Amino acid sequence: MNTKLLLSTAVASVALLGASAHAADKMTVGFSQIGSESGWRAAETSVTKLDAKKLGVDLKFSDAQQKQENQIKAVRSFIAQGVDAIFMAPVVATGWDPVLKEAKEANIPVILLDRTIDTQDPSLYLTAVGSDTVHEGAVAGDWLVKTAAGKACNVVEIEGTVGSSPATNRKKGFADALAGHDNVKVIRSQTGDFVRAKGKEVMESFLKAENGGKAICAVYAHNDDMAVGAIQAIKDAGLKPGKDILVVSIDGVPDIFKAQMAGESNASVELTPDMAGPAFAALAAFKKDGTKPPHFIQTESKLLLPDTAKAEYEKKKDLGY
The missing domain is CATH 3.40.50.2300 (Response regulator)
Structure with missing residues (x-):
């Protein structure tokens, strides 16, 4: 156990x-x-x-x-x-x-x-x-299913390093959470190697492939740094992250809480x-x-939302981020 x-x-x-x-x-x-x-x-x-x-x-x-x-x-x-x-x-x-x-x-x-x-x-x-990295992915997926509330939602997924256990497991947990909810589906998936710059590059390619992002409801990133990169790509495309495209990711780093306070990130699963x-x-x-x-x-893996972003940001700074 x-x-x-x-x-x-x-x-x-x-x-x-x-x-x-x-x-x-x-x-x-x-x-x-x-x-x-x-x-x-x-x-x-x-x-x-x-x-x-x-x-x-x-x-x-x-x-x-x-x-x-x-x-x-x-x-x-x-x-x-x-x-x-x-x-x-x-x-x-x-x-x-x-x-x-x-x-x-x-x-x-x-x-x-x-x-x-x-x-x-x-x-x-x-x-x-x-x-439990499978559980982390499931927490992110459960949040998105509940947020979609039965409406159609096309998701793009920015994966971690190929062959790493977090990437494999976070993908599995997310897919498990989406199973049986046909309204929410992953339409594109690509590795960003857990790196912010690559997360931005991958999101840029997703936006170009999906009519400038109009066909994308949400982005799920295997870590917050890639999510921050994706947020910048969304903004560069003239869209509003957190509104036009929902953003959910994993880690709970200070920059994602800054994004939440700015209304540009919707949820992060703490590691x-x-x-x-x-x-x-x-x-x-x-x-x-x-x-x-x-x-x-x-x-423990906790779902962190914008209502606690300011407090979480201050707490994480004290931990040496």
Whole structure:
């Protein structure tokens, strides 16, 4: 069964871990981050570094720049350095078994952050901390179905990186939510690689293909940064985002709340950037007495609407976005 950890719980876990200083104060952890393709990703990095500093953990950070080969090199470097554990946000879901077997043979536990992997050997990682990304897509889809209220609604979808677990799962959850509601249908779908500039480019192509956007009711973006890019493309086309074309996305970054306050975004599904809090707590317990955490530690996904945008914007700034 998945264990839900709210952001407040994660903070509490970090406080508890701080009390168990003997379990963490001399720990060295390697962190292989995907890159900095979005505001959310930058926030995850910032919060992870902040958590490590509070706990006295020596965090070895590596930016993979969206390339799996760079992550594999980083993991092998961490193994060679003899770190106590490895945190990894995998850029794609497949191709990890060989390097993770090397970590296992070196008795270095691996914890996945935000994203999961496809493997026939789940013992290759201690736990994965993340949201239910299928559920995130379903929350976005449910909102759109309810908002359409039985009226015809053609949707364009800007997908995340091909082969990544969030892109695959957010697409599935959204499609599941639309199933049985024939009035709401996805008419075009293309990857924007979770990057704002590419989200804008993809939306521009959708607008050109669909009579300047007149045939488009809504855009669903797999992350907020691509949604912000899409908003700019809609505005450049002489249309009003949030009105002429509805905008729903996932992450809950400050810029999407700015867009909501301006009436240009309609809904965002929050993804907390603090995956490291539960990860450090699980690691400390495992190092102390061998306590194994659940194999998946689930964070909460909330639908955030314009009525709370100002408060959410201020809160996210405090988290280091």
